[in-house]
Amino acid sequence: IAGITQAPTSQILAAGRRMTLRCTQDMRHNAMYWYRQDLGLGLRLIHYSNTAGTTGKGEVPDGYSVSRANTDDFPLTLASAVPSQTSVYFCASSLNPTGELFFGEGSRLTVL
Amino acid sequence: GQNIDQPTEMTATEGAIVQINCTYQTSGFNGLFWYQQHAGEAPTFLSYNVLDGLEEKGRFSSFLSRSKGYSYLLLKELQMKDSASYLCAVRDSNYQLIWGAGTKLIIKP
Numbered sequence: 033i034a035g036i037t038q039a040p041t042s043q044i045l046a047a048g049r050r051m052t053l054r055c056t057q058d059m060r061h062n063a064m065y066w067y068r069q070d071l072g073l074g075l076r077l078i079h080y081s082n083t084a085g086t087t088g089k090g091e092v093p094d095g096y097s098v099s100r101a102n103t104d105d106f107p108l109t110l111a112s113a114v115p116s117q118t119s120v121y122f123c124a125s126s127l128n129p130t131g132e133l134f135f136g137e138g139s140r141l142t143v144l
Numbered sequence: 145g146q147n148i149d150q151p152t153e154m155t156a157t158e159g160a161i162v163q164i165n166c167t168y169q170t171s172g173f174n175g176l177f178w179y180q181q182h183a184g185e186a187p188t189f190l191s192y193n194v195l196d197g198l199e200e201k202g203r204f205s206s207f208l209s210r211s212k213g214y215s216y217l218l219l220k221e222l223q224m225k226d227s228a229s230y231l232c233a234v235r236d237s238n239y240q241l242i243w244g245a246g247t248k249l250i251i252k253p
Binding site: 072073074075076077090122129130132133134135136137138 | 235
């Protein structure tokens with residue numbers, strides 16, 4: 033692993049199903065983030081974690097949950113997917129909450 | 145509310161210079177970032193400004209005026225590979241990043 037890795041790259045999901053997007057980084061960064069990117073809109077923060085063991089809500093947290101059991105992993109869970117959650121999801125990390133962000137390659141999720 | 149404004153799309157010619165503007169209204173200011181994002185790929189870091197003035201990095205430069213709530217990204221000697229979206233983001237008083245919708249730059253030969 034080099035940098036930050038997301039899985040899956042792409043997924044089609046039926047509405048109502050549960051889905052977890054995985055994110056792993058090997059840079060020992062303290063802070064991690066989940067964003068969604070929709071056409072015509074800026075990146076919108078879903079949840080973040082400034083350090084292992086802590087999480088916080090971003091701009092659009094409803095319908096999503098996260099956990100940060102260790103430094104490297106920051107999974108995002110959709111408990112019951114809805115079509116409005118169709119988007120490209122980016123995981124990112126930074127050495128600390130004030131530093132530049134490094135992004136994963138993105139997960140394209142389609143909810144039907 | 146907090147807001148970042150950038151032009152939606154710009155077109156420029158290979159070899160020329162282009163300036164992409166960004167204006168912001170945020171609750172506090174703790175730095176401004178520019179990122180490049182090629183279609184279907186992840187954003188990658190280009191520059192960071194926290195003090196007024198110009199930061200130069202090769203063909204790319206970024207300028208900041210905090211009193212005017214204004215920044216620009218200057219790209220010189222444009223190459224076809226510079227065709228991408230350019231994202232402006234500001235850290236507010238809570239150190240959260242507020243993102244603009246991005247400027248799609250089209251380079252023509």
